[in-house]
Amino acid sequence: MAAELDKMILDHQKVKGTTQFVRATSGNMMLHRNLGNLNSGGGNASSARSSVERGNANNKAATTNGYAYSGMGNIVVNNNKDATRKNGGGELCRALSHRTDPEKLKEMGNEEYRQGHYAEAVALYDQAIIMDARRPAYWSNKAAALAALGRLIEAVDDCKEAVRIDPAYDRAHNRLGGLYLRLGEPDKAIHHFKQSPKESTGADVSRAQSVKTRIAKCNDARKLRNWITVLQESQAAVTDGADCAPQVMALQAEALLRLQRHDEADAVFNGPSAPRFGVDESTKLFGTIGHAYVLVVRAQVDMAAGRFEDAVSTAQTACQLDPSNREVANVHRRANVAAAARLRGNDLFKAAKFAEACAAYGEGLEREPGNAVLLCNRAACHAKLGRYEKAVEDCSAALVVRPTYSKARLRRADCNVKLERWEASLRDYQVLIQELPENEDVKKALSEVEAKLKSQRNGGAADRFQH
Missing domain, CATH: 1.25.40.10 (Tetratricopeptide repeat domain)
Structure with a gap:
């Protein structure tokens, strides 16, 4: 051996x-x-x-x-x-x-x-x-x-x-400063950069100072509900080096939610390069209140994306970390109501009770207005009841906040076909064929709408010729 x-x-x-x-x-x-x-x-x-x-x-x-x-x-x-x-x-x-x-x-x-x-x-x-x-x-x-x-x-x-x-180990201090900068802890980063004069430069300290300033501006703008500034400053903090900072990610995602950009908010937390930190280690590093804020924003992102059960669970954890926070408690209640409404609506829809299902989804939308999943589900009920105009309205509202929501676009295209709005339907199918190039149903529907539109245009030309 x-x-x-x-x-x-x-x-x-x-x-x-x-x-x-x-x-x-x-x-x-x-x-x-x-x-x-x-x-x-x-x-x-x-x-x-x-x-x-x-x-x-x-x-x-x-x-x-x-x-x-x-x-x-x-x-x-x-x-x-x-x-x-x-x-x-x-x-x-x-x-x-x-x-x-x-x-x-x-x-x-x-x-x-x-x-x-x-x-x-x-x-x-x-x-x-x-x-x-x-x-x-x-x-x-x-x-x-x-x-x-x-x-x-x-x-x-x-x-x-x-x-x-x-x-006195300069390299370790420098490395620790860089890690704290990435995690959005600029004060700690500055301390360790200054402890490593042989390894760190003035630029390192300046970047950490910049991140500190930008996070402060984000928090001030958040209190004023100035979401454009929150978004700009949080994105700049990421550029300055806080690329894995949960607090900065939460500020950015919250701003995107308030600006009705739900797909982008979801990408902040769930994109391929987004970090995930466990509750225990995050609480140890960032504190209970800091981590509770991150969780409560994540819960709202989950709700916007239709992951209602995840939202309830995440909001409940946030409540446990920060039980006296009214904002956290409110998000937890909203998540419970929205989850229950979606579940009840789904059960009623499966039972072909479309009017009752429509009302159930509406109750969820009262507490979570603009939720794309609840809007799309209610649109399905309207379509089943022959209320195609209302279905198109709900699908359009869903697509405002989630432009890549294929299910809502497909439903709107189908309802516009029922209303014989061929051009509107064609626009949606053209987008869908780019998003779902292998979907045979979309290919078939697109061909049928193109044929209908061509026939309509040829018919109009023939009428003009006769006159």
């Missing part, structure tokens, strides 16, 4: 950066890029800090980070059914943790980091920390890899550990 280990390390040094097999045997089956299985066990590497505190390098409990898109990746091949292979890998991992110099592990982690293999780098830094938790560079380097994975709050904790061990 020792010989296998030494050979594996030697091979790694020879083939730095390759993604090919380094050393594959029946005992280890390890890929060069999958050095993340050094802790053997679950799919995520265990926290080095917890392992050090417990004095148990082989603890199998995986940490939770509360961050969507932040998984360690498939760094552990854990689908082996062969117990011998699994046990052999565990022996090799234990041998690696006991025999390899932590500095060598750090160098291996640095190489993985340079190659963009951040999850593997985290696992290697973890092993170095387990062997010697007193080296601040191990914690700081691990923080850099965690930040590259989007796990910013974990990275903050590791940077804080690095500066605790060495209060």
Whole structure:
């Protein structure tokens, strides 16, 4: 086993950066890029800090980070059914943790980091920390890899550990300042930038000062309900560096909601690059009131998007964090009423009680006016009752706040066909064919409307010729 280990390390040094097999045997089956299985066990590497505190390098409990898109990746091949292979890998991992110099592990982690293999780098830094938790560079380097994975709050904790061990460690202070800036904590960012004169520049401090000013302007404008200013300043704060700040995201999303731009508000929280933070870690970093505000805005975004059950759950959590806040309690009540109205309306619609369903959706709209989903559902009831004009009105109102709401556009196009408004229907189908190019029903409807419009125009030309 020792010989296998030494050979594996030697091979790694020879083939730095390759993604090919380094050393594959029946005992280890390890890929060069999958050095993340050094802790053997679950799919995520265990926290080095917890392992050090417990004095148990082989603890199998995986940490939770509360961050969507932040998984360690498939760094552990854990689908082996062969117990011998699994046990052999565990022996090799234990041998690696006991025999390899932590500095060598750090160098291996640095190489993985340079190659963009951040999850593997985290696992290697973890092993170095387990062997010697007193080296601040191990914690700081691990923080850099965690930040590259989007796990910013974990990275903050590791940077804080690095500066605790060495209060004069410039690089860790600079890194911590950058993390706090991204998370929208400018005062803390400024403090740590100033603690790292060799690493930080005046521009770093200026950016943090700018974010601080912009957040203050947002809060002042919010009190005045000046949503244009809130939106502009929150977007500028993101540009200045607060790109993962929950408070800034919430300010931006709230402004977009108030400006009737619901699709854009949804994208702020649920876009592909939007961060997710767990309740516990966010509350610890941002405070209960700060995190409650973020949650209550998220609940309103969920309502606008028709995710009523999510809205109720999120608003309830916000109430628990900030029970005396009237605004939070009001959003919770609105979410409950809207969710109940949608559910009752859906049940009545399924029972073909369209007039009653229409009234139920209307009750929800009284508490949540302009909700695109409730408007579109009520339009379906109007259509079933032959009230096509009212259906078109509700669909149009839904599309004002959610221009990409295909269901509402499709329903409006169909109702305009019933009203023989061929040109209006054609415009909607032309948009839909761009959004749903593979939808055969849309293709067929578009062809039929084009034929009707052509026939109508040809008929008009014939009438003019006869006269």
